[in-house]
Amino acid sequence: MSATLWPHRARRRARLGAAGGAFVVAALAAIGWRGPAEGSERHVVEIVGFAFRPAALRVRAGDTVVWINRDVVPHTATGSPAAWDSGELGRGESWSFVPAAPGEFAYVCAFHPSMQGKLVVR
Amino acid sequence: MRVQGRSRILVLAAVATVATAWAPGSAPGQEAQALDDAEIAAIVVAANSIDVRQGELARDRAVDERVKQFAQTMITDHTAVNESAGELVARLGVTPRPSEVSRGLEASAEEARKALLAKSGAEFDRAYIAHEVEYHRSVLAAIDELLIPNAKNAELRQTLVSVRPAIEAHLRHAESLQRDLGAS
Numbered sequence: 001m002s003a004t005l006w007p008h009r010a011r012r013r014a015r016l017g018a019a020g021g022a023f024v025v026a027a028l029a030a031i032g033w034r035g036p037a038e039g040s041e042r043h044v045v046e047i048v049g050f051a052f053r054p055a056a057l058r059v060r061a062g063d064t065v066v067w068i069n070r071d072v073v074p075h076t077a078t079g080s081p082a083a084w085d086s087g088e089l090g091r092g093e094s095w096s097f098v099p100a101a102p103g104e105f106a107y108v109c110a111f112h113p114s115m116q117g118k119l120v121v122r
Numbered sequence: 123m124r125v126q127g128r129s130r131i132l133v134l135a136a137v138a139t140v141a142t143a144w145a146p147g148s149a150p151g152q153e154a155q156a157l158d159d160a161e162i163a164a165i166v167v168a169a170n171s172i173d174v175r176q177g178e179l180a181r182d183r184a185v186d187e188r189v190k191q192f193a194q195t196m197i198t199d200h201t202a203v204n205e206s207a208g209e210l211v212a213r214l215g216v217t218p219r220p221s222e223v224s225r226g227l228e229a230s231a232e233e234a235r236k237a238l239l240a241k242s243g244a245e246f247d248r249a250y251i252a253h254e255v256e257y258h259r260s261v262l263a264a265i266d267e268l269l270i271p272n273a274k275n276a277e278l279r280q281t282l283v284s285v286r287p288a289i290e291a292h293l294r295h296a297e298s299l300q301r302d303l304g305a306s
Contacts, residue, residue, distance in 0.1 A: 049284065049287040050287040050288055050290070050291040051287070071288075072202045072203060072205070072206040073198065073199040073202040073203065073288060074198060074202070091202070111195045111198070111199075112195070112291045112292075112295060113294075113295060113298065114290075114291045114294040114295060114298075115291065
């Protein structure tokens with residue numbers, strides 16, 4: 001399950017500059033990457049006030065889900081059980097991945113277990 | 123538990139002292155302010171620094187891995203909140219000023235630290251977590267009843283409001299650990 005759940009997992013810093021972003025896109029284009037699959041959507045989960053917002057998110061397989069930490073303290077978005085893990089997200093940092101397999105996935109902040117979220121992939 | 127109970131009583135006593143300082147018939151937070159923003163800033167810094175120090179003690183002394191991790195989270199989070207508070211007071215041009223409340227917090231923390239140092243092993247773990255439960259309850263009470271009602275600057279008040287969920291999450295975490303340790 002975990003192997004197919006995050007095939008395009010990519011940690012990305014929110015503070016990546018515009019020039020850096022352009023460079024990455026150019027580099028990906030050079031190796032034949034065409035960007036997200038057509039029709040796929042980008043969803044954002046904000047981590048703010050020690051909560052995932054929205055706490056439950058429905059997406060389609062192939063969509064991109066981005067977690068952004070708006071708090072001043074570090075958080076994580078960690079599958080529970082630990083099928084996937086953002087690693088530590090500091091203030092202002094983000095992490096994204098593209099779930100490939102349908103299912104319901106509960107997740108928590110590894111540092112703050114009272115923070116709980118759910119990702120439903122159709 | 124004796125010391126932790128005293129810590130809570132001290133903060134609540136400070137809340138009561140401040141409450142009685144308001145003029146009769148006045149609504150809390152509207153007039154006759156008992157704490158100014160510089161004193162509130164010092165209380166915020168003291169409250170965070172205290173829990174960083176207790177966390178450092180527990181990180182080195184605790185035996186249970188979950189307690190060690192909790193202690194590390196307290197160090198990380200309270201350091202981050204203090205850095206953020208430091209940025210705010212620098213921007214506002216406020217110099218934190220000690221008050222009876224911040225001095226009382228420091229004195230109470232020192233007493234709690236001595237009590238913790240007298241313990242070891244699983245007994246230390248339980249005492250530290252019991253302290254953290256009590257401490258975060260006290261801080262929540264102080265935020266609600268003392269700090270937010272007294273804060274004049276809107277940004278300072280907003281910072282206090284935004285810190286509240288952190289304290290609440292820490293409290294839930296500590297209560298959950300307390301149940302686990304009690305059962306083990």
